[in-house]
Amino acid sequence: xxxxxxSHELYQRACRSLAGGVASEFxxxxxxxxxxxxxxxxxxxxxxxxxEYLDFTLSQGPLILGHSHPEVLARVHESxxxxxxxxxxxxxxxxxxxxxxRLIPCAELMRFSLSGSEADHAALRLARAVTGKYKFLKFExxxxxxxxxxxxxxxxxSEDAMGPREQPNIVPWTQGLxxxxxxxxxxxxxNDLELAEKTLREHAGELAAVISSPAMCNAGCIAPRSxxxxxxxxxxDELGIxxxxxxxxxxxxxxxxxxxxxxxxxxxxxxFGKAMASGYPIxxxxxxRNYMEWIADGRVIHAGTMNSGNxxxxxxxxTIEVLERDAVHPRLFELGRExxxxxxxxxxxxxxxxxxxxxxxxxxxxFTPLESVNDxxxxxxxxxxKYQKFMAGMHDRGIRLIGRGIWYLSAxxxxxxxxQAIDTAYDILKTL
Ligand SMILES: Cc1ncc(COP(=O)(O)O)c(C=O)c1O
Numbered sequence: 001x002x003x004x005x006x007s008h009e010l011y012q013r014a015c016r017s018l019a020g021g022v023a024s025e026f027x028x029x030x031x032x033x034x035x036x037x038x039x040x041x042x043x044x045x046x047x048x049x050x051x052e053y054l055d056f057t058l059s060q061g062p063l064i065l066g067h068s069h070p071e072v073l074a075r076v077h078e079s080x081x082x083x084x085x086x087x088x089x090x091x092x093x094x095x096x097x098x099x100x101x102r103l104i105p106c107a108e109l110m111r112f113s114l115s116g117s118e119a120d121h122a123a124l125r126l127a128r129a130v131t132g133k134y135k136f137l138k139f140e141x142x143x144x145x146x147x148x149x150x151x152x153x154x155x156x157x158s159e160d161a162m163g164p165r166e167q168p169n170i171v172p173w174t175q176g177l178x179x180x181x182x183x184x185x186x187x188x189x190x191n192d193l194e195l196a197e198k199t200l201r202e203h204a205g206e207l208a209a210v211i212s213s214p215a216m217c218n219a220g221c222i223a224p225r226s227x228x229x230x231x232x233x234x235x236x237d238e239l240g241i242x243x244x245x246x247x248x249x250x251x252x253x254x255x256x257x258x259x260x261x262x263x264x265x266x267x268x269x270x271x272f273g274k275a276m277a278s279g280y281p282i283x284x285x286x287x288x289r290n291y292m293e294w295i296a297d298g299r300v301i302h303a304g305t306m307n308s309g310n311x312x313x314x315x316x317x318x319t320i321e322v323l324e325r326d327a328v329h330p331r332l333f334e335l336g337r338e339x340x341x342x343x344x345x346x347x348x349x350x351x352x353x354x355x356x357x358x359x360x361x362x363x364x365x366x367f368t369p370l371e372s373v374n375d376x377x378x379x380x381x382x383x384x385x386k387y388q389k390f391m392a393g394m395h396d397r398g399i400r401l402i403g404r405g406i407w408y409l410s411a412x413x414x415x416x417x418x419x420q421a422i423d424t425a426y427d428i429l430k431t432l
Contacts (some may be wrong), residue, residue, distance in 0.1 A: 003396065006048045007035040025146075026060065029403050031388075031395045040067025042412035045400065053400035054417055058408040061249055061362070064275040064332075065322055066412025072278045072318040079314035085306065093308045096316050100286060103256045103320070105266045106245075109292035111285050112308045116248035116273035117145025119283040120211070122295075122302045123269045124149060127209035127242035129300045130291055136209040137199065139190035140168060141219040141376025144211055144246050148177050153187045159380055165189055189375045190216055191224060193231040204239040214259025217249040220366070220373040221358030221406060229265040236268070242291065245270040248283070252276050252320070253361045253408075255329050280315035281306075328411045329361070335418055336360020336409050342422035350429035358407075365390075366405045386432060393428035 002008065011033050014021035022034050036048045043066055045055045055067070065072060079092065093112070100107050113119045128134055136149075140162065144150040151173040156162045163169035168189065170182045188199055190212065200207065210232055216222040236243040244267060250259035251272035260266050268291055273283035285302070286292075294300040322328070340356045340363050347354035357373060358364050366373075366382040367390075373379055382405065391401045399421055401407065 010036045031392050042066045043417050053398050055400045056407040057400050057402045059279050061274040061408050062279040066410040072315050075314040075318035076311045079310040085309045092313045096313050105260050106270050107286035108289040111302050113283045113304050114281040116283050117147050119271040119285040120144040121147045122285045123244045126300050131208040133208040135184050135206045137186045138211050143218045148181045191375045193228050200235045207241050209242040209244050211244040213246045214250050214263050217362050219376050220379045221364035229263050233265050243267040248273040277316035278319045280312040282312035332409050333360040339418045346422050346426035352429045361409050363407055364405045397424045399424050
């Protein structure tokens with residue numbers, strides 16, 4: 001009987017009905033195989049074998065208040081008692097829109113969807129309609145959901161596969177993409193304003209949009225270089241290109257105004273999801289009025305049977321209320337700083353070259369000789385096999401991490417949790 005026996009049996013069974021035994025590609029990479037969970041509370045989650053984990057995955061980011069926050073659950077319950085979905089408007093939806101208008105600089109008008117992927121898709125459609133142009137620029141390593149148009153240059157086997165820096169290959173992420181999708185795309189390394197400027201000027205006549213996360217949290221938790229986002233803003237203004245920020249991770253994680261508030265650069269359109277609603281399905285396409293009016297008057301169609309369901313709207317309202325009332329972000333940054341510092345110190349003491357980089361509420365750890373990682377090509381220097389061993393060791397000791405190296409913190413995490421993670425990390429790092 002192993003520590004993961006029941007999960008193992010359920011996983012074998014799941015492979016007979018669920019493709020790959022899971023409901024999302026990213027869940028396939030659970031250690032030692034996809035696990036089955038029974039419940040979550042605060043900073044902890046429990047699997048069917050009775051193992052308890054201090055959770056730094058937070059469901060890939062959404063659980064900014066921790067698992068099963070009582071106020072979120074109560075609000076969802078109360079709202080669901082009155083109904084689920086009206087195929088019509090309700091007051092709470094309006095209240096949420098007004099709250100987001102108050103908090104998010106670019107949110108003059110908005111629409112709700114269910115997932116980040118959908119809202120990114122809508123943003124690109126809108127940008128194409130408004131500009132009358134069809135191409136868009138995305139950056140290597142950035143993830144904007146799994147839809148066809150953006151399923152390129154998310155990962156790569158090697159730098160060779162990525163081609164020259166100045167003119168990267170467009171690397172498909174999956175089979176099944178229509179060949180013309182790649183023709184609509186220009187790809188560049190992130191964080192290189194000079195290269196972005198040259199490319200944007202050359203292709204201004206065909207580029208509808210630049211899409212970027214304000215910080216590259218998915219790979220390396222990389223901050224934009226000083227002036228990079230501001231430079232994109234100026235170039236897009238000058239060249240008639242729509243600037244889209246994908247705030248699916250940065251939104252409500254770097255602060256109530258997302259990455260656009262944190263870095264003080266306002267995009268034309270932005271997409272929010274994840275941390276906004278504590279794990280309930282909702283995303284937002286928010287943007288400046290002159291763009292969003294194209295959706296308002298139906299020149300651009302955005303739709304969805306399930307949009308703005310009561311539970312999701314209630315969860316978002318409750319999450320935002322608690323985040324504001326309890327001033328959660330300053331504490332998350334402070335706790336994150338403690339954890340990042342503690343991990344750096346543990347790695348130093350254990351003689352390991354572990355780079356700890358990021359913001360606090362989200363950050364990244366990985367084994368690399370580099371002193372900082374500034375774009376996706378730099379992330380290829382990470383020793384992934386070693387990180388898998390580190391993650392496995394932590395997991396067997398009750399600390400749940402994401403295999404890609406990103407850590408998320410929640411309002412439910414305490415200083416004692418942080419200390420437990422640092423002590424355990426030191427023990428594991430010594431053995432690598
Ligand atoms: C930056 C970013 N954009 C978009 C998405 C897609 O969001 P969803 O998984 O809700 O479709 C993700 C998901 O991880 C993301 O991290």
